[in-house]
Amino acid sequence: MLTVKTSAEATAIIFDTFGKIKMPTEKVDILSSVGRVLSKDIISKENVPDFNRSTVDGYAVLAESTFGCSESIPAILDFKGQVLMGETPTMTVGKGECVYVPTGGELPEGANAMVMIEYAEDYGDGTIGMCKPSAPGQHVAFRGDDVKVGDALLTSGTKLEPRHIGVLAALGVSEVSVFKKPSVAVISTGDELVDVTESPKGAQVRDINSYTISTALMELGCDVKKIGIVVDDLPLLESKIADAVATCDMVIVSGGSSVGVKDATFKVYDKLGEVLFHGIAIKPGKPTILANISGKPCFGLPGHPLAAYYIFHLFVSPLVSSMAGVAAGKVADTRIASLSLSVPCNHGREECIGVKFVEKDDKTVAEPVYAKSGLISNLSESDGFIRIPRDCEGLSQGQEVEVELF
Amino acid sequence: MLTVKTSAEATAIIFDTFGKIKMPTEKVDILSSVGRVLSKDIISKENVPDFNRSTVDGYAVLAESTFGCSESIPAILDFKGQVLMGETPTMTVGKGECVYVPTGGELPEGANAMVMIEYAEDYGDGTIGMCKPSAPGQHVAFRGDDVKVGDALLTSGTKLEPRHIGVLAALGVSEVSVFKKPSVAVISTGDELVDVTESPKGAQVRDINSYTISTALMELGCDVKKIGIVVDDLPLLESKIADAVATCDMVIVSGGSSVGVKDATFKVYDKLGEVLFHGIAIKPGKPTILANISGKPCFGLPGHPLAAYYIFHLFVSPLVSSMAGVAAGKVADTRIASLSLSVPCNHGREECIGVKFVEKDDKTVAEPVYAKSGLISNLSESDGFIRIPRDCEGLSQGQEVEVELF
Numbered sequence: 001m002l003t004v005k006t007s008a009e010a011t012a013i014i015f016d017t018f019g020k021i022k023m024p025t026e027k028v029d030i031l032s033s034v035g036r037v038l039s040k041d042i043i044s045k046e047n048v049p050d051f052n053r054s055t056v057d058g059y060a061v062l063a064e065s066t067f068g069c070s071e072s073i074p075a076i077l078d079f080k081g082q083v084l085m086g087e088t089p090t091m092t093v094g095k096g097e098c099v100y101v102p103t104g105g106e107l108p109e110g111a112n113a114m115v116m117i118e119y120a121e122d123y124g125d126g127t128i129g130m131c132k133p134s135a136p137g138q139h140v141a142f143r144g145d146d147v148k149v150g151d152a153l154l155t156s157g158t159k160l161e162p163r164h165i166g167v168l169a170a171l172g173v174s175e176v177s178v179f180k181k182p183s184v185a186v187i188s189t190g191d192e193l194v195d196v197t198e199s200p201k202g203a204q205v206r207d208i209n210s211y212t213i214s215t216a217l218m219e220l221g222c223d224v225k226k227i228g229i230v231v232d233d234l235p236l237l238e239s240k241i242a243d244a245v246a247t248c249d250m251v252i253v254s255g256g257s258s259v260g261v262k263d264a265t266f267k268v269y270d271k272l273g274e275v276l277f278h279g280i281a282i283k284p285g286k287p288t289i290l291a292n293i294s295g296k297p298c299f300g301l302p303g304h305p306l307a308a309y310y311i312f313h314l315f316v317s318p319l320v321s322s323m324a325g326v327a328a329g330k331v332a333d334t335r336i337a338s339l340s341l342s343v344p345c346n347h348g349r350e351e352c353i354g355v356k357f358v359e360k361d362d363k364t365v366a367e368p369v370y371a372k373s374g375l376i377s378n379l380s381e382s383d384g385f386i387r388i389p390r391d392c393e394g395l396s397q398g399q400e401v402e403v404e405l406f
Numbered sequence: 407m408l409t410v411k412t413s414a415e416a417t418a419i420i421f422d423t424f425g426k427i428k429m430p431t432e433k434v435d436i437l438s439s440v441g442r443v444l445s446k447d448i449i450s451k452e453n454v455p456d457f458n459r460s461t462v463d464g465y466a467v468l469a470e471s472t473f474g475c476s477e478s479i480p481a482i483l484d485f486k487g488q489v490l491m492g493e494t495p496t497m498t499v500g501k502g503e504c505v506y507v508p509t510g511g512e513l514p515e516g517a518n519a520m521v522m523i524e525y526a527e528d529y530g531d532g533t534i535g536m537c538k539p540s541a542p543g544q545h546v547a548f549r550g551d552d553v554k555v556g557d558a559l560l561t562s563g564t565k566l567e568p569r570h571i572g573v574l575a576a577l578g579v580s581e582v583s584v585f586k587k588p589s590v591a592v593i594s595t596g597d598e599l600v601d602v603t604e605s606p607k608g609a610q611v612r613d614i615n616s617y618t619i620s621t622a623l624m625e626l627g628c629d630v631k632k633i634g635i636v637v638d639d640l641p642l643l644e645s646k647i648a649d650a651v652a653t654c655d656m657v658i659v660s661g662g663s664s665v666g667v668k669d670a671t672f673k674v675y676d677k678l679g680e681v682l683f684h685g686i687a688i689k690p691g692k693p694t695i696l697a698n699i700s701g702k703p704c705f706g707l708p709g710h711p712l713a714a715y716y717i718f719h720l721f722v723s724p725l726v727s728s729m730a731g732v733a734a735g736k737v738a739d740t741r742i743a744s745l746s747l748s749v750p751c752n753h754g755r756e757e758c759i760g761v762k763f764v765e766k767d768d769k770t771v772a773e774p775v776y777a778k779s780g781l782i783s784n785l786s787e788s789d790g791f792i793r794i795p796r797d798c799e800g801l802s803q804g805q806e807v808e809v810e811l812f
């Protein structure tokens with residue numbers, strides 16, 4: 001008999017069993033790599049900048065040529081020409097000399113500082129007056145100042161954002177090695193379900209989970225195989241799940257997980273593989289199943305859309321991210337906020353409560369979203385949720401909580 | 407002569423001129439609508455649930471049949487059969503009667519409460535003993551409890567997330583009306599630039615902005631036309647920009663915006679349309695241009711990749727979101743955190759400073775990312791940035807700041 005697990009136990013079983021699964025890797029063009037996960041550290045093979053670069057428009061000088069100058073007593077330097085953008089200068093700068101260099105241009109040999117154009121006056125006779133002294137290194141990025149050969153800039157497991165793409169571009173990495181997208185099959189089971197394109201009759205309801213779970217998986221960077229509704233027919237469900245296991249990296253079935261009359265998901269999982277747990281002591285979401293079929297993680301989520309969505313975020317999403325190669329500790333998307341209302345204690349079971357962010361007295365606070373049978377209204381209003389431990393005696397108004405964002 | 411604007415003035419000019427531009431709309435399948443922006447309010451045409459639904463596995467009863475019962479004195483009710491999932495019950499429930507209904511099933515007429523199966527005992531003789539009284543409405547979601555016909559559930563301007571897709575699915579909306587993606591042309595100008603696929607020679611540097619700006623635009627949900635590098639040749643730049651204006655909703659040129667020797671972007675924008683400002687009193691990013699060419703917003707960003715990235719987030723991104731239909735006030739992605747270090751005052755100019763989130767004493771704090779010529783290292787390390795007003799006398803360690811996330 002499988003006993004109900006605490007959420008910590010469930011997480012431990014999930015990662016003990018499947019935590020080592022990692023997708024194989026592939027190369028992608030950096031322009032289409034946002035949201036993908038780096039599979040190799042990025043070590044610079046170059047110095048950045050690769051030359052001594054001016055950070056201002058002005059005159060490259062030997063700093064000591066300007067020491068002691070001022071507006072009333074400018075340092076008068078010989079103008080030796082100008083450097084164009086992208087061009088390697090051919091002249092040198094010695095004591096008493098200067099060369100015009102634009103922002104981003106290369107300093108001529110000999111120069112070790114820049115005087116901004118605002119502090120220089122062109123006398124028109126081949127000399128320039130400097131009205132402000134410049135210290136050695138001022139307004140100059142020396143070779144390797146930003147990045148040196150061998151510097152580790154991005155680590156394997158980083159989920160790539162536009163700023164990372166900039167780093168890759170700067171280092172000349174046009175194709176990057178990333179983990180392949182996990183492929184996940186999504187099935188909804190239940191005789192009462194009809195697809196969104198159909199009109200429910202009698203006590204039928206529309207299949208919501210196929211859509212929330214599939215799109216949440218897409219957001220996580222998965223290839224989703226949305227199988228849709230499978231009626232509570234054991235041989236049919238078994239063949240659909242067996243197919244899914246054979247062709248995907250993970251299977252998610254929602255519905256059919258209650259210890260009720262049919263309990264179809266449990267029966268099929270139990271027949272095809274090993275059920276690792278059946279039931280998590282959490283509200284909502286108790287009837288949750290995890291099975292290992294041919295080494296692949298197969299989840300059974302509650303049929304109730306809100307419960308399925310919570311369980312997905314709490315238990316499925318972390319495993320998906322791990323399989324996709326996201327480094328541990330880089331997954332959580334949470335926000336600290338204070339509660340706008342007190343939340344009463346729960347009764348011996350960990351509980352998740354939806355919250356929305358609202359502005360109150362110029363501060364963003366987290367407001368619990370209650371609804372008797374809060375399903376759609378709750379889904380549409382909640383920006384995320386808070387977890388209340390099972391031994392908690394309630395949360396007070398104004399207390400800081402960690403909101404897990406949807 | 408165009409004077410330098412404060413950032414508030416620049417934002418006002420941007421929105422006064424272009425704030426009314428909205429993309430036309432189109433219909434998309436809800437499975438591919440995550441990240442798209444709703445162009446119509448979603449008003450429910452249905453009641454949810456559309457029948458009186460049980461929220462537990464158990465027995466549908468008339469609540470008063472159970473009043474006063476207990477474990478020692480159960481209420482003994484006549485069992486009238488069971489309701490199957492998705493089925494409209496044909497029997498009724500009167501006083502002294504009960505019917506089995508699974509979670510999500512429809513209550514028979516007459517029943518107004520559920521008794522959980524855990525509190526019922528089947529005597530096997532056609533009667534069931536109830537050990538716990540149920541109040542009217544207990545464990546029942548009545549017709550329309552969650553959503554009533556005419557309820558407004560999602561409003562135009564909502565950027566769709568998986569939870570919203572669930573709401574659409576529940577209401578039978580399989581295709582949804584969204585704003586079209588703004589198309590944006592991205593150009594980098596500068597004689598010193600080479601593409602990421604090439605090796606810089608001498609004082610050349612790689613084009614970073616085409617990649618950061620293009621991918622950031624993709625993240626915002628734009629169709630990006632990456633034109634890439636255009637050398638500082640006025641007729642060439644002019645023809646590229648004229649083409650871009652003719653075919654896109656917005657043009658972004660980086661580089662060529664300094665009041666320097668060439669100043670190519672300004673010259674072309676000034677020739678093709680009206681330059682609305684040239685220079686924002688902000689660090690980094692002063693040399694920023696906005697022009698109106700044939701009614702389309704055309705930005706000139708600094709060539710410096712970090713400055714271009716800041717300016718994009720501060721001034722371009724809000725306009726892109728507005729054009730894409732995102733409702734005002736739903737754009738900012740910020741996080742409050744306390745500073746891990748003091749930040750010295752700046753000098754009369756608003757300043758942006760990159761910060762990264764680090765864990766310190768079990769709290770997430772914002773740590774300023776300093777680097778002398780911090781370009782790539784700064785980009786790779788900063789999770790976002792803070793804005794320091796121009797009249798601020800510095801920020802103290804521990805002070806709470808609002809971090810704008812990249």
